[in-house]
Amino acid sequence: MSINEQIKKDFTTFTWVLIAVAIAVNIVVGQLVSLLKLPIFLDSIGTVMVGVLAGPWAGGLAGLLTNLIWGVISSPVAAAFAPVAMVIGIVAGLCARYGLFKTWWQAIIAGLIITVFNAVVAVPIRLYMFGGITGSGADFVTAYMLALGKDLFGSVVVTVFTSNVIDKVVTAVLAWGIIKALPQRITTRFSGSMPTAA
Amino acid sequence: MSSHGTTLYIEGRSRLHGCHPFGKVFFILLVGVAAYFEPGNAATAATLLGLNLVLAVTGGIFPAMWKFAWRTLLPLALFMLPIHGFLYPGNHTGLLTWQGITLYEEGLRFGGTILLQLAAILAASLLFVFTTHPADFIAALNKAGWPPAMAYIVGSPLLMLPAMRARTGVIKAAQQARGLDSGGNLLGRMRALPPLIAPLVLGAFTEIEERAIALELRGFRSPGAKTSLRMVPDSTAQRVVRRAILAATGFLVLHGMVW
Numbered sequence: 250m251s252i253n254e255q256i257k258k259d260f261t262t263f264t265w266v267l268i269a270v271a272i273a274v275n276i277v278v279g280q281l282v283s284l285l286k287l288p289i290f291l292d293s294i295g296t297v298m299v300g301v302l303a304g305p306w307a308g309g310l311a312g313l314l315t316n317l318i319w320g321v322i323s324s325p326v327a328a329a330f331a332p333v334a335m336v337i338g339i340v341a342g343l344c345a346r347y348g349l350f351k352t353w354w355q356a357i358i359a360g361l362i363i364t365v366f367n368a369v370v371a372v373p374i375r376l377y378m379f380g381g382i383t384g385s386g387a388d389f390v391t392a393y394m395l396a397l398g399k400d401l402f403g404s405v406v407v408t409v410f411t412s413n414v415i416d417k418v419v420t421a422v423l424a425w426g427i428i429k430a431l432p433q434r435i436t437t438r439f440s441g442s443m444p445t446a447a
Numbered sequence: 448m449s450s451h452g453t454t455l456y457i458e459g460r461s462r463l464h465g466c467h468p469f470g471k472v473f474f475i476l477l478v479g480v481a482a483y484f485e486p487g488n489a490a491t492a493a494t495l496l497g498l499n500l501v502l503a504v505t506g507g508i509f510p511a512m513w514k515f516a517w518r519t520l521l522p523l524a525l526f527m528l529p530i531h532g533f534l535y536p537g538n539h540t541g542l543l544t545w546q547g548i549t550l551y552e553e554g555l556r557f558g559g560t561i562l563l564q565l566a567a568i569l570a571a572s573l574l575f576v577f578t579t580h581p582a583d584f585i586a587a588l589n590k591a592g593w594p595p596a597m598a599y600i601v602g603s604p605l606l607m608l609p610a611m612r613a614r615t616g617v618i619k620a621a622q623q624a625r626g627l628d629s630g631g632n633l634l635g636r637m638r639a640l641p642p643l644i645a646p647l648v649l650g651a652f653t654e655i656e657e658r659a660i661a662l663e664l665r666g667f668r669s670p671g672a673k674t675s676l677r678m679v680p681d682s683t684a685q686r687v688v689r690r691a692i693l694a695a696t697g698f699l700v701l702h703g704m705v706w
Binding site for chain 2: 260261262263265266267268269270272273274276277278280281282285286287288291294295298310314317318320321322323324325326328377378379380382383384388391392395396400401419423426427430431432434435438
């Protein structure tokens with residue numbers, strides 16, 4: 250079976266629309282949150298929801314394309330972090346598949362797991378492509394760790410972790426809450442792991 | 448598809464605008480590999496940056512690129528140069544000392560190299576983004592045999608954005624009319640988040656069914672080739688150049704790994 254046919258089999262029209270809507274949601278929510286001047290981004294909430302509803306592949310695709318499209322509409326710098334967004338979707342999908350995302354505290358655990366994998370991909374990009382600095386407030390953490398005598402790698406790891414952990418946990422919990430509030434008519438459409446077993 | 452104001456695309460009739468989108472994407476790849484990996488030094492990055500700027504002039508997008516690059520790179524440089532200049536772990540050659548704080552050569556070199564590399568790849572990506580209409584890129588994907596659904600998920604978010612932004616404004620106004628305070632301290636702003644985001648996301652996700660049915664009715668999943676309204680001009684010469692760019696990229700990667 251060619252990849253084309255495999256995709257056709259796994260992804261229904263519903264899944265494709267879900268991904269498209271999630272990409273738009275990521276971008277709009279990301280911009281809204283940056284207006285509120287909060288220390289979080291929430292720009293992967295749609296990606297996490299796709300991962301939970303339609304599985305890791307759909308989630309990964311939603312994340313990847315969000316950042317690539319972001320690269321076209323506001324800044325190519327976002328495109329450099331597309332692999333990170335992809336991993337967030339894949340990990341969210343896997344977490345849901347293994348039964349997380351059923352309750353709010355499980356969503357918190359899923360958020361922490363996402364943070365870890367987020368760091369695994371984001372650290373090399375931040376380190377080798379950007380020399381550890383991306384021109385945001387998080388750079389102060391890097392500077393502080395360097396001043397404490399840590400090496401560049403260690404400083405970037407700490408920076409990526411601390412600047413993402415709250416964001417990913419809030420994202421996961423919000424995604425859990427919104428999916429729970431979605432009408433069953435929508436959620437039952439997806440093959441993905443249903444979070445609302447109760 | 449109209450994307451005026453939504454994307455960074457700048458209308459134009461230059462040769463760069465007429466280049467096949469894939470050629471420009473492969474070029475970004477080549478610049479990235481050459482600037483970062485092999486040879487991957489400051490001189491290469493500076494040369495490529497110069498080349499990209501010349502290309503931008505021929506495409507009539509130089510003013511836009513110049514402005515955009517500064518807006519992106521200046522804040523980065525303001526963090527990069529001091530942080531690495533003072534604190535880079537490999538620092539040992541002091542350049543100047545003032546009140547017990549020393550600026551070091553190694554850190555400045557490191558930061559400067561990274562900035563040049565970033566500038567080179569940013570300029571290459573801007574050549575693509577400024578001169579390629581998203582619809583042309585999607586049409587090119589279709590023609591190359593990518594599934595039409597792929598074209599849909601690349602293109603439709605761009606079309607959904609304006610409507611969704613408008614809805615964000617409506618939700619914000621409605622919640623504020625009910626007494627939501629989106630200003631105030633950090634905790635208050637955090638608390639304002641769910642009432643703003645939940646209706647927006649819920650609304651968007653409940654629309655999925657309607658959109659899916661509309662697509663099905665229009666033969667979204669019908670087999671067979673779809674006809675595209677847009678034709679992306681291509682030529683044998685362009686195809687040869689594209690292959691050459693890919694081959695050069697592959698050669699650099701191999702060269703960097705083996706030698």
